[in-house]
Structures are given as C-alpha cells and as structure tokens.
Amino acid sequence: MVTVLRLWFVTLLLFSPVALSELCNPHDKKVLLQIKNDLNNPYLLASWNPDTDCCQWYCVECHPKTHRITSLVILSSVPETNFSGQIPPSVGDLPYLETLEFHKLPKLTGPIQPTIAKLTKLKELYISWTNISGPVPDFLAQLTNLQFLDLSFNNLSGPIPSSLSRLPNLLSLRLDRNRLIGPIPDSFGSFKRPGPSLVLSHNQLSGPIPASLSNIDPQRIDFSRNKLEGDASMLFGSNKTTQMVDVSRNLLAFDLSRVEFPTSLILLDLNHNKITGKIPVGLTAVDFLQGFNVSYNRLCGEIPQGGRLQKFDVDSYFHNKCLCGSPLPSCN
Template sequence: MGSALISGVCFFLLLSPFPLAFSERCHPHDKKALLQLKKDLNNPYILASWNPNEDCCEWYCVKCDEKTNRIYDLDISSSVPDTNLSGQIPPSVGDLPYLEFLTFHKLPNLVGPIQPTIAKLTKLRSLFITNTGISGPVPDFLAQLKSLELIKLSFNSLSGTIPSTLYQLLNLTSLQLDRNQLTGPIPGSFGSFKKPGPDLTLSHNQLSGPIPSSLGTLDPQRLDLSRNKLQGDASVLFGSKKRTQILDLSRNLFEFDLSPLKFPPKSLIWLDLNHNNIYGNIPLALTKVENLQQFNVSYNHQLSGKIPQGGELQRFDKYSYFHTKLCGSPLPPCNNKQVNI
C-alpha cells in the first residue's frame, strides 16, 4: 500500500504541468540581482518575461552556463530604441559574479555614468554599451578587469580623455570608443599594449594632438582615427610588413609626406586619407596592393604628380582624388609642368 502510494505520487509529479521549485536551474543569488535590476530600470517591457515564479535561466536576455547554472551573459538589447527602459545602469549588475558578457544596446534613456559596480565583474570578457544616453568619462577602473577582450562604447555621450591605463588589459583585442565626445590625445601608453595590440576605433570624437610615436610599434588589423582633430605626422602607422586591413585617417589635420611610405601588399583593403594636409606623390608601392577596395586621398591640396598606373588605383573614380594636384587616369592627363612637380 505504502509503496503503491509513493509510486502514484512520483507518477503524478512526472506528469504535473507545474514546475517544481527544486528543478529550477537559476541560482537564487543571480535571480535576486536580476529582479532588482529590472526594478531599477523601471520594469521595462523588454524584461516582461522576468517572472519571479519562473526559472531565470529561461528568461529573455539571459544565458546560464550549462555546468554551473550561473548567469554568464546579460544582453539587454532592443531592435528599436526602447524608451520605456530608463534610469542608470543598476548597481545590482555587479552582483552577477560569473558574468562574462554584458550588453546594453539601443536604450536611449539609459543615462548617467558607467557605474563603478561593473568593476566587480572580474570574469567579464566583453563590455558592450552602445546607442545609449550614457555620459561621463570612459572609466579608469576598466583596466582592473583583466579578462576583457572587447570594449565597445560607441554611439554614446562619453566625454573627457581616454584612460592611459587601458594598455594593462593584456587580453584586449578590440577597443571601440567611436561616436562620442572624447577629447585630448591618444595616450602614449597605448604603444605598450601587448603586441600586436587591439584593433582601435576612435573615430567621430574630438581627439587632438599628434600620434604617439609608440603607436607605430603596434600592428592592429583595424585602425580608425577618422573625424577627429589629430595632427602632425602619422607615417609611423604605415609599413609593408604590417598586417593592416583597414586604415582610416580621414578628416583630421595630419601633415606628412606620402611619397616614401610602404603598404602591406596582401592584407590592406581600406585606405582613407581624405581631408588632411598630406603632401608628396602617390607611391608606386600602392600599385602592389592586391585587394584594395576603398581608397581616398581627396582634399589633400598639396598631393601632386602623376597617379601611378597599375594595381587597383584606376578602379577608383575621380572623387577619390578630388581637390588635389594629381593628374593621370582617372583624372585628366598630366601636362609637363604637373609631371615635373
């Protein structure tokens, strides 16, 4: 009788449509932190699935590790800007100690500074805060998060200077701080990044001053410094033995001789130097670049001489050479005076 009753209870539990408390994967500490985070963000629609009576490993925007059942990925992103979500980054995000990936994306009413609580996330590999109302500085405490591989803080309202301490992040492969209001120079300490150095996207800011010569020791695949107020000699960024794929220095105040520079013949696909004060001739070495897909030297008024024939240089239209003293295809033919400049 007793064993039959027990068997019946077990059978009922197996068929029961109601989840059992002891079957929940989510760690209670993580669940508490997430529910507080939801409250602090004004209970937005995007987090409507965060029901306290359900397993938080099944919630939208959250991923749990299959072995530890601890939350390792929190991605609060909206396909369209979510104006219902408002407030600052909640301090409770720092109470998710196993977090490796943290994303806030397309949240225009997420405001205030990048909270110091993020410094508690010692396992963090990716910090992705984009298209938000976040303001204040790029925090110096990011250098404490030694596991960071990606920092992407694009399309925000960050201001101030770039922390010189970021070079201490030995695992960093990409630093993207574009489309903010950052000022000051590129830190000279960046030349001390672990080689070959992270890809750097610092465009659409108000950075100024010269390129640190130490930056020439790095070899990132992507370097985008466009649309700033940087000046002086950027020739240290070039070289035939580098692995550069994308180099964009456009719309700055750079002033250097292009003539003697060398380029990686196999890797380079994008070279944009428009709207600077670059002078000299187009180097013959550019005809050896095999896969050049984007090229622009327009609005460098002191560039002169004949455009070398061959390679990929004639596939670009006249607007890639506009407002220079260059001549030859795809521009009009040179006269004797232009050739001898």
C-alpha cells in the same frame, strides 16, 4: 494505477515553476530582479518572473553545468518607452558574468558604474547607443580578461585613459561617436602585439598620433573625424598586416611619398587632410584594396599605373594640388 500516479507526479514536478527555478542560482536571481526593479520594470524584461527559472529568462544565459549567470544582454530593436534609469550598480553582483551588454537604450543615462570593476571574469563589455555620460573610467583597466570593449554612440566626455593599455587580452576597442577630447594616449603603443583594433572616430581628439603606435599592428584603425595633427606614417609599414586604416577628416600633414604600405590593406582613407608628396608606387602592390580615398589633400605628381589604383573613380583623387593621370586628366 500507482505507476500512472507516479508518472503524473514526476511530470508535475518537472514542469512546475518551483522545480524549474531550482536550476537558477538564488543569489543571481535576486540580483536580476533588483536590476529589473532599478530599470523601472521595463516590458523588455517582462519574462523575468520570480516564479520561473531565471536561466530561461530573456536577455540572460546560464552556464550549462553550474547554472550561474554568464551573459546579460539587454538590447532593443525599437526604442523602449519605459526603459529608463542608470546602469544598476547591482550588475557588479553577478560574479560569473562574461558578457555584459546594454544597446540601443536611449533613456539609459548616468555614468558607467564603478561596480562593473568587480566583474573579473568579464570578456565582453558593450554599452552602445545609449545616453550614458561622464568619463571613460580608469577602473575598466581592472577587467584584465576583457577582449571586447565597445562604448560607442554615447555621450562620454573627457580624455581617453591611458590605463586601458594595461588590458592584456583586448582584441577590439571602440570609443567612437562620443565627445572625447585630448590626445590618443602614448601608452597605446604598449598593447601586446598585434594590439586591438582601435576605433576612435567621431570625437574631438587632438594633438599628434603617438609615434609609439609603430609598435602595434592592429587589424583596423579608425581615427577619422577628429582634430589630429602631424604625422600618420607610423600606422603603416611593409612588415605590418593591418587591413583597414581610416584617418580622414583630420588635420594631418606629412609626406606620403615616404610611406611604405602593408600589402594586406583592404581600406585606406586619407581624405580631407593636409597630406603632401606623391602617391607611392608601392600601393600598386596592394592587390586586395577595395576602398581608397586621398581626395582633398595637397598631393602632386602622376597616379602610379598598375594594381588597383585605376579601379577607383575621380572622387577618390580630386581636390589635390597637382595630382594627375588616370582616372584624373593626363599629366601632359
């Protein structure tokens, strides 16, 4: 009988809310409950019950040994009707956070909170598909462990801070689909090689692409749908390993004939610019090219035969000054 009672007591202890809550760091739990309150107690965070272990809450991950909060990922597959407010300043009070994400929350407004700069262990910061506004803040450069920075699909405005180039471990930078203005910072050429993938499309960036970008070799470059001018040849080179380059729908004007392309290219999109010259024969050596578009430029001459250049249809070439040859009509 004593053994049965002892087993019953142990079972009750293991599965009681009080016992489970002991796994969660009390400070972290208090901060999470403050975050929930600041966001007007949305249904998305209904599992955040103060009587249960916060390591078991939805949107939260804890370290398996220390039980400190390492990940806070608040996202919604459908628009939240009661999820409103600004990013709570208290997110900066989770000192062991490595991942922070707010995604598809259209009623999330206001600026990027300065307290985020306190999250020195942060490796991934995703704030996307929200209505946050204001500038891309300089203080993000203090997050020196950051590997992924995604601030896409928001209402951010102003220039891109040059200080972001001081992030030594950055692998990917996404600032696309905002209202950013001004030039691409010249300092971006000082990223540690190969440099992060740079996705800056669908903004109002202007001026020339910095020549300093010849120093880096990112996997992906997307500067499309801006107001960039002048040369883009520094993005290429036979010694680079870049796979995707999209600079379409800008005001770029340079001689394509002189450009040497990396054989690693999978996507090259130059459409809707003012690019002159001929299509280089070197592009026939790019064996894995899956996407290609040079339409709506000022190119001339015969499309080189060989490689994958004839695999693309007329739409990839049309509306040029005097381009000819398969798949366009013959040059004769």
